[in-house]
Amino acid sequence: MQSEPQAFDRVLSSMCTEPHPVARDAAERFLATNPGDPGTYPSVSALEEEAIAMLGSIAGLEEPTGYIASGGTEANIQAVRIARDRAESQRPNVVMPESAHFSFQKAADILGVELRIVPTDDNFRADLEAVRASVDEATALVIGVAGTTEYGRVDPIPELGEIARSVGAMLHVDAAWGGFVLPFTDYEWNFEHAPVDTMAIDPHKMGQAAVPAGGLLARSDDLLNELAVDTPYLESTSQATLTGTRSGAGVASAVAAMEELWPEGYKRQYVRSQNNAKWLADALEKRGYDVVDPTLPLVAADVPRSTFDALRAKGWRISRTATGELRIVCMPHVTREMLASFIGDLDRLEVRASVPVASDD
Numbered sequence: 001m002q003s004e005p006q007a008f009d010r011v012l013s014s015m016c017t018e019p020h021p022v023a024r025d026a027a028e029r030f031l032a033t034n035p036g037d038p039g040t041y042p043s044v045s046a047l048e049e050e051a052i053a054m055l056g057s058i059a060g061l062e063e064p065t066g067y068i069a070s071g072g073t074e075a076n077i078q079a080v081r082i083a084r085d086r087a088e089s090q091r092p093n094v095v096m097p098e099s100a101h102f103s104f105q106k107a108a109d110i111l112g113v114e115l116r117i118v119p120t121d122d123n124f125r126a127d128l129e130a131v132r133a134s135v136d137e138a139t140a141l142v143i144g145v146a147g148t149t150e151y152g153r154v155d156p157i158p159e160l161g162e163i164a165r166s167v168g169a170m171l172h173v174d175a176a177w178g179g180f181v182l183p184f185t186d187y188e189w190n191f192e193h194a195p196v197d198t199m200a201i202d203p204h205k206m207g208q209a210a211v212p213a214g215g216l217l218a219r220s221d222d223l224l225n226e227l228a229v230d231t232p233y234l235e236s237t238s239q240a241t242l243t244g245t246r247s248g249a250g251v252a253s254a255v256a257a258m259e260e261l262w263p264e265g266y267k268r269q270y271v272r273s274q275n276n277a278k279w280l281a282d283a284l285e286k287r288g289y290d291v292v293d294p295t296l297p298l299v300a301a302d303v304p305r306s307t308f309d310a311l312r313a314k315g316w317r318i319s320r321t322a323t324g325e326l327r328i329v330c331m332p333h334v335t336r337e338m339l340a341s342f343i344g345d346l347d348r349l350e351v352r353a354s355v356p357v358a359s360d361d
């Protein structure tokens with residue numbers, strides 16, 4: 001095989017990043033292990049318990065239970081599955097803001113629950129009145145996002161918890177991306193702040209672990225046990241994961257990254273990323289673009305389609321929000337120099353265009 005993976009020096013659109021060196025090393029060492037078979041691969045199973053303990057301390061959960069999943073998608077599907085299986089209604093529904101990740105569409109499809117999608121407010125957070133109007137006796141789960149994929153917004157989690165409890169529903173928090181930056185902010189997002197039942201929190205995003213390393217956390221064993229099935233041909237007696245054979249590389253690299261970086265390393269990274277996001281937002285604003293205020297290290301700005309396409313043609317890996325804004329995620333590999341070079345390219349394009357390019361939407 002001749003192929004090489006892409007370099008990260010022009011990647012501005014990814015929610016993943018280069019693994020930390022210790023995470024890369026751990027991933028390589030544990031490549032040939034399978035935590036899905038703990039009777040055969042005991043050392044990686046022990047590491048998985050450490051991973052869950054550390055995720056618990058990051059997310060304010062004293063006696064954490066959960067597992068290292070393939071990613072936020074699996075964690076979200078499993079959270080919906082727990083809620084559906086505990087629901088008394090024959091036609092359970094799940095209520096979430098329109099800002100929630102598309103993985104919940106997959107969950108609803110697979111699990112046969114009704115998805116009720118409510119609007120967000122002017123600040124891109126779940127509209128609480130709309131959530132209140134949507135829940136009923138058949139609501140099994142209310143979902144809040146702590147760090148939305150498009151604008152990095154944090155839903156009002158304690159209020160969503162109150163609404164969920166008022167109809168006997170569970171509360172799931174999707175912190176797949178935000179979980180490793182939110183501990184250094186004033187947001188109320190975790191198990192200590194609200195009656196959170198389950199959470200998605202991914203080491204393979206801001207946690208700097210190798211892919212695949214997602215995290216599912218549950219408030220108590222009985223919630224996780226909803227997922228357990230018997231495993232006749234394995235020494236262990238039951239399995240709660242969606243996948244069977246799993247990556248021990250993901251588990252080991254998650255532990256290595258968290259041991260190395262929690263909390264000080266992650267805190268430094270958050271400060272660096274947030275400063276970069278503010279710098280970029282400021283640079284875009286000065287050039288006359290409408291920018292969505294980066295409350296977490298994620299910047300969205302209204303850049304004309306033609307400019308966007310020209311930047312892509314220059315090799316910048318950038319993406320757009322559903323409404324067409326340029327979206328840049330200030331992940332750990334994104335440096336100030338990269339952003340300055342990106343703005344430099346943008347300026348050269350604008351000079352060439354000589355007259356301001358009108359937005360084509």
Ligand SMILES: *Cc1c(COP(=O)(O)O)cnc(C)c1O
Binds near residue numbers: 015073074174202
């Ligand atoms: C990335 C992301 C997901 C999906 O996680 P994968 O690891 O890609 O499966 C879910 N929710 C949020 C908020 C995300 O940012």
